[in-house]
Amino acid sequence: MANHSEVHETTAQCKNDLSEQIKAATKNNHVRAENTQLMLSYQKGQITMTEYKVLLCSLYEIYQALEEELDTNASHPAVAPIYFPQELARVNSLQSDREHFFGSDWRKKVIVPAATHRYTQRIRQIGRENPMLLVSHAYTRYLGDLSGGQVLGKITQKSLGLSSKEGISFFSFPGVSSPNRFKQLYRSRMNSIELTEQERAEVLEEAVSAFEFNIQVFDDLQKMLSVTAEAVDQSKSRTVNFPSSPIM
Ligand code: HEM
Secondary structure, eight states: OHHHHHHHHHHHHHHHSSHHHHHHTTTTHHHHHTSSHHHHHHHHHHHOOOHHHHHHHHHHHHHHHHHHHHHTTTSOOOTGGOHHHHHHOOOOHHHHHHHHHHTTEEEEEEEHHHHHHHHHHHHHHHHHHOOOGGGHHHHHIIIIITHHHHHHHHHHHTTTSSSSSTOGGGGGOOOOHHHHHHHHHHOOOOOOOOOHHHHHHHHHHHHHHHHHHHHHHHHHHHHHHHHHHHHHHHHHHHTTTOOTTOOO
């Protein structure tokens, strides 16, 4: 049986784990992300097809940047332990989801707000200048997708009345049989990364930024959609034929 000092040591060890520290550092940002208008409509089961389609466009740009930079830096000592392209890569599923809703010329139908460009620019910049910080971005997106994201997939299917999994492959991880076990593995890999105190602080700070980038994307998407809706409303009240939005 473990004596007191061993128990104490185990607890102290956990608190020093990057996986625990990153979760604690981003706790408030997670609450803010959950409470964005877009995520609230999600939780109420009120996500619309238009919202989902524009979200897919932004997610595609974000994962394309993230996965390109992870691939390029796969052998970097801070990236190698958390590099799981087989299990986690999302670009192909986002591609097929976009093709499902936008058709074969989906590549021409890119509607992304400025916040998405800022987020992808930041990912590309750290890929070039400081790949260690990719850990913060990979954590924020992939562990989120394997957590709340699993529920969001079911809500999307129900809200949009989709009869099959077509168009929602983004939420499925065929290479991950148990999201909870995989998250445990991912956390232990994060904890194996050797970081100085200064580097650790930078990783935590970047994770907070990663959440903020996501929040800004959600807020910008919502603004973009309300402007489109307003324009459609105004055109209706003036009984002018307003060209239908490319996203609807
Ligand atoms: C974890 C819900 C949005 C990133 C979780 C967990 C839940 C959850 C239930 C598991 C908590 C645990 O195991 O202790 C939700 C809901 C959301 C949402 C309902 C919105 C409707 C987001 C967003 C992001 C995100 C927008 C980031 C872009 C994460 C991360 C974790 C997580 C990184 C892992 C935390 C850890 O164990 O270290 N989320 N989430 N979530 N979520 Fe979310």
